Amino acid sequence: MSPLDQYGLDQHWLTEFEKLTPGSVLGRVVRVDRGEFDAVTGDGIVRGAGTRTCAGDWVALRPHSERQFLLADILPRRTAIERACAGSSSETQVLGANVDTVVVAVASDTTVDLGRVERYLTLVWGSGAVPVLAITKADSGTVAEDQLRACAPGVAVCRTSALSGDGIDSLTTHLRGTVALIGPSGSGKSTLGNALLDRSAFVTGDTRAADSKGRHTTTHRELVPIPDTGLTLLDTPGLRSVGVQGSEDAVASTFSDIEELAASCRFGDCAHVHEPGCAVLAAVDSGELTARRLGNYRKLLRENAWATSRHDARARSEKLREFKQISKSLRQKYAAERKVR
Ligand SMILES: Nc1nc2c(ncn2[C@@H]2O[C@H](COP(=O)(O)OP(=O)(O)OP(=O)(O)O)[C@@H](O)[C@H]2O)c(=O)[nH]1
Ligand SMILES: [Mg+2]
Ligand SMILES: [Zn+2]
Structure with a gap:
């Protein structure tokens, strides 16, 4: 029996691991400190170096020194x-x-x-x-x-x-x-x-x-x-702030009651603010839904949309930087070729 069996090892991880670098060792990260981590492997707990990983990750490790492993790969995260x-x-x-x-x-x-x-x-x-x-x-x-x-x-x-x-x-x-x-x-x-x-x-x-x-x-x-x-x-350590971002779907899951009510609003694009025939506002009026909850639903949706646009803006500027770099190296290449001719 491998120590990994107690840490959730299953066929999925074995299959994913087989796709990776031969010669590496399968492990699961149990604890991370600055730049270093503890991982459990078939031979017990080992110390590794690498910053991109976090607790719960399945990783491929390469022996570095007698007591140190290097992070070779992180297996695709399921969640x-x-x-x-x-x-x-x-x-x-x-x-x-x-x-x-x-x-x-x-x-x-x-x-x-x-x-x-x-x-x-x-x-x-x-x-x-x-x-x-x-x-x-x-x-x-x-x-x-x-x-x-x-x-x-x-x-x-x-x-x-x-x-x-x-x-x-x-x-x-x-x-x-x-x-x-x-x-x-x-x-x-x-x-x-x-x-x-x-x-x-x-x-x-x-x-x-x-x-x-x-x-x-x-x-x-x-x-x-x-x-x-x-x-x-x-x-995990206590969290002071929880910024949400990533998916509108997550907000929809948390507020599935509101999403369900919204299906009965007169207008398909109802914002549940002052539209006539709004089933969500009717639920607030009847006491079925609190105004607080509706307010937080709107707030999290806004926050989420903002985070998404920020993410898109960053992606755009990265693309632009990449493009500038490519055109710069192309210019250099042409300049060099002109000199040769
Ligand atoms: N009466 C009572 N006290 C509890 C219970 N569970 C935890 N406590 C007390 O609550 C306090 C905080 O408990 P922790 O388990 O350290 O809290 P934590 O969420 O891990 O806190 P952080 O590690 O700082 O994020 C301690 O004084 C515990 O003794 C319980 O079931 N009953
Ligand atoms: Mg604690
Ligand atoms: Zn509505």
């Missing part, structure tokens, strides 16, 4: 949790690769920010993974569960307490393959991860530290298998 980076660039950061299920942790001991939950869900739908909402710390507070469910149509919602163990088994029934834990700092991701693992694999914060602002207990993304279950957990 990628990507968030827009802060600032003006249109770059994204990959938070986890080849994740099948994402547990979004929402703590019951703080006020729930529904808009933020919708952002997390959009991030997950956009990645290709399936979201599950875990209400954490159910022993120490109550959340408006109905409101939360209304924010997550089509998503399983589980109440859990890592402290008492309540809801852990039922949460497990919704998990498949590689499972990432995401959510704000202090929401109990690592503690929940340990409860799922039934051991203390992830470092967790103490209550005092969780109260003090800006303190993040988990600083690295880390992949840990749950033995003999086929599940692998990816614990």
Whole structure:
């Protein structure tokens, strides 16, 4: 048995790997630090160098020195949790690769920010993974569960307490393959991860530290298998901001209730602002849909469209640069040929 079996190795990855450089070694990245990473291979954990990879990636490694491997290739990702980076660039950061299920942790001991939950869900739908909402710390507070469910149509919602163990088994029934834990700092991701693992694999914060602002207990993304279950957990640091981008489809999945309502609007291109016969506005009037949710739907669509246009602009300027370079080298070539003649 290979150590990789516990990390989700299947025929798909073996086939993809066979297409790559002979002489390389198959591995899965379990942890990334600046420019270096740990990967599990058939021979156990090895250290690698290379910056383009992230936790969860399946990689081809080339032996470099006795204890170091070089990143030869990244196998095509099946899913990628990507968030827009802060600032003006249109770059994204990959938070986890080849994740099948994402547990979004929402703590019951703080006020729930529904808009933020919708952002997390959009991030997950956009990645290709399936979201599950875990209400954490159910022993120490109550959340408006109905409101939360209304924010997550089509998503399983589980109440859990890592402290008492309540809801852990039922949460497990919704998990498949590689499972990432995401959510704000202090929401109990690592503690929940340990409860799922039934051991203390992830470092967790103490209550005092969780109260003090800006303190993040988990600083690295880390992949840990749950033995003999086929599940692998990816614990992640708390996210302060979640910029969404990439696909309108992800927003549509998060707000599938609004999309469904919109099918009944009188006009096919209804913007649900003040059009007559708007089924979405009628739902707000009747109390079926909150104005807050409709507002956030519009906001995420706008944000998404902006990110897409930024991305297109960058692609255009790259093309232009490429073109300028080619015409410059052509000019040089012709100039050289003229000299010869
Ligand atoms: N009462 C109670 N407290 C919990 C539970 N789960 C987590 N906590 C507490 O919540 C605090 C934060 O837990 P962590 O698991 O470290 O939170 P995290 O989401 O991993 O935080 P970061 O790593 O900073 O992103 C700790 O003080 C935990 O003891 C629970 O089920 N019940
Ligand atoms: Mg943590
Ligand atoms: Zn409408």
